Amino acid sequence: MVTTASLIERLQARAKDEGMKQPEQVRRGLEQEMTAILTVEGAGGQPWDKDAGTLGAKRAVILVVGVNGSGKTTSIAKLAWSLKSDGKRVVLAAADTFRAAAIDQLCQWGERVQTEVVAHQQGADPGAVVFDALTAAERRGADAVIIDTA
Structure with a gap:
């Protein structure tokens, strides 16, 4: 629940800052925020490819x-x-x-x-x-x- 709440807060702030209006923009922002959460610090902060x-x-x-x-x-x-x-x-x-x-x-x-x-x-x-x-x-x-x- 903490991660989900944080994700929602980050996405809302980003949507406001970047003026996201279209669903595709929000979807892309959500994908980027989720990727940021799921990075592997032990691998230099890069997401698993x-x-x-x-x-x-x-x-x-x-x-x-x-x-x-x-x-x-x-x-x-x-x-x-x-x-x-x-x-x-x-x-x-x-x-x-x-x-x-x-x-x-x-x-x-x-x-x-x-x-x-x-x-x-x-x-x-x-x-x-x-x-x-x-x-x-x-x-x-x-x-x-x-x-x-x-």
Whole structure:
């Protein structure tokens, strides 16, 4: 909530300062503000560029967080598809072990986008799922691990 409120405040101030009137201007401003929030300070403050690889790391680990029903799992599938389309190898981790049908939903998306999903049973330790996904990614030489969370 704090990040969302800050984002709204920054965008409102920017819209006023720059005289944004058109929806496309606001959308572009929102995209730029979100990118600014999501920069990786350890990589010189540059946003992750999927075309440039994993910023020197052996593989990218992407932890997706958000409130229930916000579209995390669908966004994960879209990101996995985008990375796969660019020739990257991706492993998905079904670490939302609490929500009913969360594991099944990610597994279905994994099948649709032809991406391996590491999953345990509902109620399992999410940390164990992530550990197993990272281990699988290392063994398979994956470029990215995308973690679905509760």
